[in-house]
Amino acid sequence: MLVFAASDKGGTGRSVTSANLAYHRALDGDDVCYLDFDFGSPTAPAVFDLPDVLTEAEGKGLHSYLKGKTGEPLRVDVWARTEHPVLRTRPSGSGRLVLLPGDRTGGEFVTDEENLHRCVDLVLRLKREFDVIVVDLSAGRSYAMDLALAATAPRSALARITTRWLVYHRWTRQHVMAAAELVSGKQGIVRAGVAMGHDETALSGAIRFVRAAVPDLQSPLWSQARPEQSVWMHERDRQLEAMAAGLGIGKTRALASIPLEPVLQWREQLITYEDVVDSRVANLETWQAMGDLAQRLGDDKYWGQL
Amino acid sequence: MGAQESTPRPARPVLACGEVRTCLLPTRDAVDERAAETLLRLRADERVRVSRRPNRCAVSPDVLTGVDCRLPTANGAKVRAIGTVAARAVLTEGRVLQSTAYFAAPADGPDSRRPWGYYLVRPGLLVPVGRLPAAAVAEGFLAGHRPEELDVGSVAESLLARISRAELLDYDTPLNTASTVLRWAARPAPAGSEPSLRFTVGEEGLRTVALRLPEGTAPAAVAGLCEDLALHDWLLxxxxxxxxxxxxxxxxxxxxxxxxxxxxxxxxxxxxxxxxxxxxxxxxxxxxxxxxxxxxxxxxxxxxxxxxxxxxxxxxxxxxxxxxxxxx
Missing domain, CATH: 1.10.287 (Helix Hairpins)
Structure with missing residues (x-):
């Protein structure tokens, strides 16, 4: 399965949640690779705790590969290379977890036929080895996104691979509107895809939303608020839900809702089971929500035209 | 051969190098013989060779890639070579796909570049400009190329990619498998000594094979041996x-x-x-x-x-x- 992670704005938790998603799929036994297409600001090495990879990827990352400067993009085995003490012991029964980092320098670039072919060939090659290929796109309607849409258009070989899109947004008015705009707006994913030959129904059926950093009003973090605050927050939450539904990104199109996690407010990282049960710095709900997201990604009953 | 006849033919090869990439054909089921022929029909003017004994195996015709670049060397010596790299694909039992890119090189060549015709009549041969330090190139080749040096791996990979794009593949493989890369370099065995083979398993699916073979062994036959090695190493x-x-x-x-x-x-x-x-x-x-x-x-x-x-x-x-x- 090919998964594109998109968001309208930065700071939506797209990269960190996608990395956690990849981690959960690998824990469940899938062979997973994570492609950092967030050209210009690669965060994946930090999330997977791979400090040396940023320098190592210089001239050998995905950006260099797509431009034809290197024949093979760098691959990093996360289990083997991470400095995270828990991740270093690969759990038995888990699948492979491999990062293909982006170059630090390079930024955005205009896509051409050559990039497109190289992108398609890379995904086809990875498909032989991995169950799940997660591609983290930069925020907004980027060139990386156009490349993804062009590469998966009906006439391409990639059209034969199951493709799913995750659009991340935070649980605020602006973020909800921006996410809806990114998908169904004039400059949105669906219009851009249709212009490249995609079928509108099929493409929009392959898009789901992921709400990130959502305040869980039942959790101790928020339930201690003053009554006035509490009432206000519940009211806003209800309004937001109504607005999201009106924009077509209501509960049925939301694949998962990731609660606001204090650990992730301080540091972009993978939330491990040890963080939840041993050191207890992270919330169990976060772990469960990431697990739900990973499970639903592969569950057909959450996908298709609504 | 006309005009080319006037230039003396380079001596027989003193070096043959290549790289084999082995992977599972990206389909749910093994493909039948007809599909194998369709996949491997890389040239309109040459047939796919199909053999049924002792197992089913299809071999594509060679496709040539023209190159003019530096060869990798172990000692950093700059050796320029011009000519063509041959590449072919093999499909075993409709299930395992391999592509090989390889070349042979003579001990020495003309001191300057000749017109393309000179090289085109010698398919799969890279002619050095001047003398070829065969031992250093063999060693450098096995160690891996540096930027700006000949990368036969990319020739093999692009052939794999070309076949992988074929319409009859469904990409729904029954199991995930990593591909392997087998790099080989063969030189003639010293007079009086037996042919030998040194097989090394490296990191991340890379294998190297250093060969010393009887003088006059055809490069295509060496490629066949290495495809056989690569297939069985991949299976293991x-x-x-x-x-x-x-x-x-x-x-x-x-x-x-x-x-x-x-x-x-x-x-x-x-x-x-x-x-x-x-x-x-x-x-x-x-x-x-x-x-x-x-x-x-x-x-x-x-x-x-x-x-x-x-x-x-x-x-x-x-x-x-x-x-x-x-x-x-």
Whole structure:
């Protein structure tokens, strides 16, 4: 399965949640690779705790590969290379977890036929080895996104691979509107895809939303608020839900809702089971929500035209 | 050969190098002979060679890539070579796909670049400008190319990519497998000494093979030997990796079935070393059978899989019997 992670704005938790998603799929036994297409600001090495990879990827990352400067993009085995003490012991029964980092320098670039072919060939090659290929796109309607849409258009070989899109947004008015705009707006994913030959129904059926950093009003973090605050927050939450539904990104199109996690407010990282049960710095709900997201990604009953 | 006749032919090759990439064909089921021919028809003017004994194997015609660049060398010496790299694809039993890119090189060549016609009549030959330090190039080639140096791996990979784009493939493979890269370099054996083969397993699916062969061995025959080695090394690696992670002792039937089933369905019948090797090269396999013992390891793996399946069938039968007795 090919998964594109998109968001309208930065700071939506797209990269960190996608990395956690990849981690959960690998824990469940899938062979997973994570492609950092967030050209210009690669965060994946930090999330997977791979400090040396940023320098190592210089001239050998995905950006260099797509431009034809290197024949093979760098691959990093996360289990083997991470400095995270828990991740270093690969759990038995888990699948492979491999990062293909982006170059630090390079930024955005205009896509051409050559990039497109190289992108398609890379995904086809990875498909032989991995169950799940997660591609983290930069925020907004980027060139990386156009490349993804062009590469998966009906006439391409990639059209034969199951493709799913995750659009991340935070649980605020602006973020909800921006996410809806990114998908169904004039400059949105669906219009851009249709212009490249995609079928509108099929493409929009392959898009789901992921709400990130959502305040869980039942959790101790928020339930201690003053009554006035509490009432206000519940009211806003209800309004937001109504607005999201009106924009077509209501509960049925939301694949998962990731609660606001204090650990992730301080540091972009993978939330491990040890963080939840041993050191207890992270919330169990976060772990469960990431697990739900990973499970639903592969569950057909959450996908298709609504 | 006309105009080219006036320039003396370079001497016979003193070096042949190549790279084989091996992977599972990205389809749910093995493809039949007709599909194999369609996949490997890389040129309109030449047929796909299909052989049915002792196993089914299809070999594409050679496609040529023109190059003019530096060769990798172990000592950093700058050696420019011009000519063509040959590449071909092999599909074994409609299931395992390999692509090889290879070239041969003579001991020396003209001191300056000739018109393309000169090189085109020598397919698969890279002619050095001046003298070729064969030992340094062989060593440098096996160590891997540096930027701006000849990268035959990318020629092999792009051939794989070209075949992988074919419309009849569904990309729904029965099991995930990593590809392997086998890089080889062959030089003539010194007078009076036996042919030899040194096989090394490196990091991340890379294998290198250093060969010393009887003078006059055709580069295509060496490529055939290395394809055979690469195929069997890939089988050992893949089956070994699949069994490595799986907890055979557990009751988790589904997990075991997910691994053992596809191995039996798709890979176990493929073991057939030396299927179509030239006699003179066939002897080189003996060394590998001695140490590390390719077939010995394969037999052990295959036996383990069969024992597991037999054991599971036995247990399932007993469980069914127990259930029937309790039901009474």
């Amino acid at each position: 690696t893949t089956v070994g990796d699949k069994l490595d992670g799986v907890r055979l002792g557990t009751d988790d039937q589904a997990a075991v079935r997910k691994v053992l089933g596809p191995l039996v369905d798709h890979l176990l019948h493929l073991w057939m070393p030396r299927a179509r090797l030239e006699r003179v090269l066939s002897g080189l396999w003996d060394a590998l059978e001695e140490t590390p013992g390719f077939t010995r390891q394969w037999d052990a793996l295959a036996q383990r899989i069969r024992d597991q399946l037999a054991l599971r069938a036995l247990l399932a039968r007993r469980e069914a019997l127990d259930a029937r007795l309790t039901a009474r």
